[in-house]
Amino acid sequence: NLVPMAEILKKANKEGYAVGGFNINNLEFLQGIIEAAEEMNSPLILQTSEGAIKYIGIDYVIGMVEAATKNTTIPVALHLDHGSSFEVVMKCIRHGYSSVMIDGSHYPFEENVRLVKKVVEAAHSVGVSVEAELGKIGGTEDNVSVDEKDATYTDPDEAVEFVERTGVDALAIAIGTAHGVYKGKPELDFDRLTDIKSKLDMPLVLHGASGVPTEDVEKAVKLGINKVNVNTDFQQAFTERIKEIFDEKPDLYDPRKYCGPGRDAIKAKVKEKIKMLGSQNKA
Ligand SMILES: O=C(COP(=O)(O)O)N(O)CCCOP(=O)(O)O
Numbered sequence: 258n259l260v261p262m263a264e265i266l267k268k269a270n271k272e273g274y275a276v277g278g279f280n281i282n283n284l285e286f287l288q289g290i291i292e293a294a295e296e297m298n299s300p301l302i303l304q305t306s307e308g309a310i311k312y313i314g315i316d317y318v319i320g321m322v323e324a325a326t327k328n329t330t331i332p333v334a335l336h337l338d339h340g341s342s343f344e345v346v347m348k349c350i351r352h353g354y355s356s357v358m359i360d361g362s363h364y365p366f367e368e369n370v371r372l373v374k375k376v377v378e379a380a381h382s383v384g385v386s387v388e389a390e391l392g393k394i395g396g397t398e399d400n401v402s403v404d405e406k407d408a409t410y411t412d413p414d415e416a417v418e419f420v421e422r423t424g425v426d427a428l429a430i431a432i433g434t435a436h437g438v439y440k441g442k443p444e445l446d447f448d449r450l451t452d453i454k455s456k457l458d459m460p461l462v463l464h465g466a467s468g469v470p471t472e473d474v475e476k477a478v479k480l481g482i483n484k485v486n487v488n489t490d491f492q493q494a495f496t497e498r499i500k501e502i503f504d505e506k507p508d509l510y511d512p513r514k515y516c517g518p519g520r521d522a523i524k525a526k527v528k529e530k531i532k533m534l535g536s537q538n539k540a
């Protein structure tokens with residue numbers, strides 16, 4: 258009872274909201290995220306990076322997500338985040354993922370096109386959705402210089418050609434966000450987003466949303482972002498709550514006593530994000 262991400266994002270694009278691409282790192286992340294989405298009656302894209310799959314184990318990912326979605330009332334996709342190769346993508350598809358990202362953004366354009374095209378053919382043949390990336394969403398960089406912007410941010414005309422030649426369902430674009438904790442305030446290139454959306458009326462993805470001011474994410478959604486990836490904010494919510502617990506009770510040793518409150522902190526943060534994205538009651 259997983260759904261293809263394309264279905265979820267098509268509706269979001271049509272109705273002008275965004276859906277969270279929320280990363281899971283363990284049991285408590287999965288439980289906190291799915292409970293929040295169910296209570297908010299929101300569609301949900303659960304996603305695992307390759308690092309998370311290594312940490313959890315792909316059979317556990319599938320088993321936990323199956324348990325989490327067995328009786329769910331909301332549409333849920335299970336998505337591979339930042340897939341690095343055709344082989345990893347195929348492994349996830351074989352295990353039952355309903356969506357995959359193949360991230361060829363660090364390759365030259367033609368190489369990115371070739372790799373993504375190959376993944377789209379394989380994935381679409383079995384009803385699995387595909388996300389790709391054009392432009393560089395780096396690690397945490399601050400004040401990118403202007404010419405660097407043109408070198409790393411998504412070029413609107415290239416984006417049109419990329420989508421036409423690959424057939425991807427969703428495109429991750431670089432407009433000033435970065436993964437992880439920002440050093441300075443991220444400045445999003447809203448004009449570039451507007452330009453890309455005017456040329457490509459399709460689901461667009463914003464990576465690195467943790468630490469971006471709420472009003473900027475809301476503006477990006479208004480301008481056509483339909484999937485927003487969040488990981489670090491949930492990791493920090495989980496960790497900060499656990500630190501608070503240990504400050505109060507340093508001798509705790511039962512993980513349920515601190516991972517439970519950590520889970521609750523994730524759940525509360527997810528509800529905030531769902532409100533920000535406008536996907537409440539859109540299930
Ligand atoms: O865009 C995002 C989220 O970025 P954010 O953490 O800045 O919110 N992602 O794709 C999450 C990437 C997580 O990768 P890893 O598990 O290797 O750390």
Ligand SMILES: [Zn+2]
Pocket residue numbers: 339394436464465486
């Ligand atoms: Zn990302």
